[in-house]
Amino acid sequence: MSCNGREFIPFHTPQIGDAEIESVVETLRSGWLTTGSKVKRFEEEFSKYLGCSHAIAVNSGTAALHLALDAVGIKEGDEVIVPTMTFAATAEVVLYFKARPVFVDCRPDTLNIDSDQIEKAITSKTKAIIPVHFGGQPCEMDQILRLARKYNLRTIEDAAHALPTSYQDKKIGTIGDVTCFSFYATKTITTGEGGMATTENPEWSDRMRMMSLHGISHDAWKRYTKEGSWHYEVLYPGFKYNLTDVAAALGIEQLKKCDGFWRARKRIAAIYDKAFGDLEEIQTPVRRPGIEHAWHLYVIQLNLEGLRLTRNQFIEALREEGIGTSVHFIPLHLHPYYRHKFGYKPADFPNASSVFHRIVSLPIYPKMTEADVESVIAAVSKVIKQNHRL
Numbered sequence: 001m002s003c004n005g006r007e008f009i010p011f012h013t014p015q016i017g018d019a020e021i022e023s024v025v026e027t028l029r030s031g032w033l034t035t036g037s038k039v040k041r042f043e044e045e046f047s048k049y050l051g052c053s054h055a056i057a058v059n060s061g062t063a064a065l066h067l068a069l070d071a072v073g074i075k076e077g078d079e080v081i082v083p084t085m086t087f088a089a090t091a092e093v094v095l096y097f098k099a100r101p102v103f104v105d106c107r108p109d110t111l112n113i114d115s116d117q118i119e120k121a122i123t124s125k126t127k128a129i130i131p132v133h134f135g136g137q138p139c140e141m142d143q144i145l146r147l148a149r150k151y152n153l154r155t156i157e158d159a160a161h162a163l164p165t166s167y168q169d170k171k172i173g174t175i176g177d178v179t180c181f182s183f184y185a186t187k188t189i190t191t192g193e194g195g196m197a198t199t200e201n202p203e204w205s206d207r208m209r210m211m212s213l214h215g216i217s218h219d220a221w222k223r224y225t226k227e228g229s230w231h232y233e234v235l236y237p238g239f240k241y242n243l244t245d246v247a248a249a250l251g252i253e254q255l256k257k258c259d260g261f262w263r264a265r266k267r268i269a270a271i272y273d274k275a276f277g278d279l280e281e282i283q284t285p286v287r288r289p290g291i292e293h294a295w296h297l298y299v300i301q302l303n304l305e306g307l308r309l310t311r312n313q314f315i316e317a318l319r320e321e322g323i324g325t326s327v328h329f330i331p332l333h334l335h336p337y338y339r340h341k342f343g344y345k346p347a348d349f350p351n352a353s354s355v356f357h358r359i360v361s362l363p364i365y366p367k368m369t370e371a372d373v374e375s376v377i378a379a380v381s382k383v384i385k386q387n388h389r390l
């Protein structure tokens with residue numbers, strides 16, 4: 001792509017190699033397109049990779065969150081704690097049950113849920129908490145799990161950004177009651193669209209598997225195989241959330257590269273840190289000790305007091321320089337639905353409301369060349385220099 005005669009560096013492009021293409025083609029040729037042996041293998045490889053007992057592949061991270069809430073028994077009228085600094089999916093799944101997502105503000109530095117503010121949001125109706133590992137940095141799980149034990153809450157981790165991530169040497173995916181990953185096109189590994197739920201609990205695992213395919217009795221997908229039978233029984237009104245073998249074929253190959261992709265992103269993060277570390281106008285991502293960051297996102301915060309332009313103008317200026325960026329996220333309480341339905345105001349979540357005007361996500365993905373990374377640094381430095389407030 002070109003911009004003003006120069007190459008455009010998009011915010012993200014996936015890294016799809018020959019192995020992925022061959023694996024998908026082989027699956028297409030096999031004649032088995034929907035859920036089958038490839039999905040089973042993807043689940044097995046995924047649970048081996050994380051060291052978890054059960055992994056259930058589904059067709060999106062949102063589906064994984066929905067099934068997780070169903071498995072732990074969320075009901076109409078329940079409350080579920082959700083950070084406001086997240087994507088729509090984290091809260092909408094709570095609303096599927098006619099339950100209420102109760103928002104909590106973020107930490108101003110890590111942008112993760114502020115664990116110190118969770119307890120005051122808990123009521124007698126609270127049944128679960130959904131920590132979101134923002135950008136790939138794990139939340140303060142010790143504090144969150146302590147609160148979950150104290151108030152008998154289920155912990156459903158939204159790990160859409162957190163593959164691979166660890167908290168105190170434990171991989172995310174092995175800590176909470178259920179952990180939900182996303183393989184959306186921009187995520188750290190991709191199946192185009194897809195997701196995975198992991199758990200140590202066999203009953204929740206069985207429930208999620210069954211509900212992911214119409215609530216039909218065990219191994220329904222086998223009914224068109226030699227070992228399968230035409231007979232099936234609907235035990236509950238379930239959903240249509242199964243992953244296809246075509247997508248799993250992609251996922252199996254992407255998973256093999258997960259650590260390599262991670263090292264590449266980590267290297268880019270370190271280069272950005274060094275390049276922007278001395279710029280007063282930019283705060284680089286803050287991370288806590290004792291964690292490994294997935295570096296799904298590299299979110300800078302602009303010191304607007306030192307600049308003569310807004311965040312939106314900064315994004316436009318970078319676009320002019322040929323650099324694609326994004327914003328993660330527009331906090332949920334600022335969206336019309338949540339403002340109108342629950343009466344939320346910006347002042348209810350001052351940290352998220354304030355950082356929202358300062359955050360910019362820079363490109364960070366394995367396909368970036370060293371020259372791409374240098375171009376991003378040069379463009380950011382130029383825009384900052386040109387708009388320095390004297």
Ligand SMILES: Cc1ncc(COP(=O)(O)O)c(C=O)c1O
Binds near residue numbers: 181
């Ligand atoms: C924090 C977060 N949670 C959940 C999701 C939903 O994942 P999916 O798009 O796979 O449904 C996303 C992104 O897409 C996300 O960023």
